[in-house]
Amino acid sequence: MLKLRKKKLKMAELIRLMKNLDQEVTKCSRCGICQSVCPLYDVTKQESDVARGKLMLLKGLMRAFFEDPDGVWQRLDRCLLCGACAQNCPRGVNSVEIFLTARMIISGYKRMPLIKKIIFRHLLSNPKFFDRMVAWAARWQYLFFKNADLQIDGSCTAMVSPLLSNRRMIPLATVPFHKTSSELTSTGKSTGKKVAFFTGCLLDKVFPGVATDIVRVLHFHEMSVLIPAAQGCCGIPSLASGDSLAFNRLVEHNLKLFDPSGFDYLVTGCATCTATIKKIWLSMFESPSEEMTAVLHQLAEKTYDISQFLVDVVGVQPSGSLPETAGCPIVTYHDPCHLRKTLNIFSEPRTLVRVNDSYVFTEMPDAASCCGMGGSFNLTHYTLSADIGKKKVRNIETTDASVVATGCPACMIHLSDMLAREKKQIRVAHVVELYAEKILPQEFL
Numbered sequence: 001m002l003k004l005r006k007k008k009l010k011m012a013e014l015i016r017l018m019k020n021l022d023q024e025v026t027k028c029s030r031c032g033i034c035q036s037v038c039p040l041y042d043v044t045k046q047e048s049d050v051a052r053g054k055l056m057l058l059k060g061l062m063r064a065f066f067e068d069p070d071g072v073w074q075r076l077d078r079c080l081l082c083g084a085c086a087q088n089c090p091r092g093v094n095s096v097e098i099f100l101t102a103r104m105i106i107s108g109y110k111r112m113p114l115i116k117k118i119i120f121r122h123l124l125s126n127p128k129f130f131d132r133m134v135a136w137a138a139r140w141q142y143l144f145f146k147n148a149d150l151q152i153d154g155s156c157t158a159m160v161s162p163l164l165s166n167r168r169m170i171p172l173a174t175v176p177f178h179k180t181s182s183e184l185t186s187t188g189k190s191t192g193k194k195v196a197f198f199t200g201c202l203l204d205k206v207f208p209g210v211a212t213d214i215v216r217v218l219h220f221h222e223m224s225v226l227i228p229a230a231q232g233c234c235g236i237p238s239l240a241s242g243d244s245l246a247f248n249r250l251v252e253h254n255l256k257l258f259d260p261s262g263f264d265y266l267v268t269g270c271a272t273c274t275a276t277i278k279k280i281w282l283s284m285f286e287s288p289s290e291e292m293t294a295v296l297h298q299l300a301e302k303t304y305d306i307s308q309f310l311v312d313v314v315g316v317q318p319s320g321s322l323p324e325t326a327g328c329p330i331v332t333y334h335d336p337c338h339l340r341k342t343l344n345i346f347s348e349p350r351t352l353v354r355v356n357d358s359y360v361f362t363e364m365p366d367a368a369s370c371c372g373m374g375g376s377f378n379l380t381h382y383t384l385s386a387d388i389g390k391k392k393v394r395n396i397e398t399t400d401a402s403v404v405a406t407g408c409p410a411c412m413i414h415l416s417d418m419l420a421r422e423k424k425q426i427r428v429a430h431v432v433e434l435y436a437e438k439i440l441p442q443e444f445l
């Protein structure tokens with residue numbers, strides 16, 4: 001059996017993390033390049049919101065953490081973790097990992113709020129219990145939520161609207177993907193390649209149709225598909241909230257289900273899950289054993305975003321025939337931060353979209369800029385999140401697109417909300433949905 005961790009996180013470990021962090025922070029030369037790419041600074045114009053400002057705060061790390069942990073937390077919390085600063089930093093300062101580690105240190109030093117403990121340690125860390133809770137919530141959701149698809153208000157919406165800030169919600173699926181899939185699915189004329197599918201919470205519970213399309217597309221390309229039951233969250237919401245304990249538990253849980261020796265590739269349809277498995281599991285899991293480090297490396301190498309897998313591994317390309325442009329609907333593409341900035345994946349999803357020649361592809365201005373979602377940032381700083389989202393809507397509008405494609409379910413939720421708020425009739429689709437619509441014959445639908 002895989003030996004996972006050398007030891008538990010202790011105070012000595014916190015101090016070691018702080019010292020490492022101090023060294024990382026001093027790499028910053030204060031050049032200010034990160035200011036020009038930070039989507040948050042773009043709307044607030046506050047130096048404390050940009051990576052440079054946060055790194056300066058962390059310079060007197062030890063003192064600041066012990067004297068004013070809440071103040072440090074509040075400053076660090078105003079960040080989308082979009083990675084634009086890290087991607088463009090000439091000194092190679094990985095601000096996202098610095099902020100994640102700093103949040104982890106603060107949470108390790110002071111008590112976590114009870115509500116966070118309940119959410120991360122008792123709900124998200126127990127996938128079966130989480131599934132049951134979400135199924136219960138799905139039954140009652142229409143009483144509370146405004147709906148991004150149907151534009152209707154629930155009878156209790158007014159009661160909870162201060163909490164929901166007038167969000168237009170994509171409803172939870174009444175039947176999540178895991179209820180419809182079996183563990184190992186095969187086409188019968190398989191190439192012999194086995195692909196493990198990491199579903200992720202949002203594709204499972206909000207967009208099961210996208211998850212189903214991924215499996216159908218893999219079958220179409222003659223892959224056997226392994227879908228382990230009781231998959232957990234990738235752990236990034238816990239880590240972003242500083243809860244390393246819940247993050248470590250989730251990584252351990254998922255590693256037991258996804259042994260890389262049992263498949264050739266692992267694919268996901270979620271930009272955030274892909275980036276987390278490829279980068280964050282390796283860099284942020286606390287004190288992994290040597291054996292576990294080797295397994296995490298293997299898994300990172302085998303993990304692909306679905307568009308990257310279809311284009312780079314399967315060899316999917318557009319036919320080359322251009323659609324009639326007159327009267328042809330337009331599709332544009334929004335780059336999820338975790339694909340573009342963390343993994344440098346941007347041509348493959350565009351290639352996949354271009355396969356569907358029922359649309360004319362038109363690039364929007366600033367497609368790589370963040371949509372404003374930022375995971376829990378959207379929950380805690382919705383006004384800022386919406387201000388950033390409005391800019392994205394303007395950019396989408398300039399293309400006259402009837403469809404905006406992307407590769408991240410979290411971006412899909414925020415884009416749908418932003419477009420619905422402004423009453424724009426623009427469909428938000430996952431790139432794999434557009435690909436499936438074009439290539440799948442009837443028997444796969």
Ligand code: SF4
Nearest residue numbers: 028029031032034089
């Ligand atoms: S771009 Fe890098 S070196 Fe320059 S201020 Fe930002 S974090 Fe510091």
Ligand code: SF4
Nearest residue numbers: 038079080082083085
């Ligand atoms: S991660 Fe994004 S929002 Fe946060 S400081 Fe860097 S550029 Fe700004």
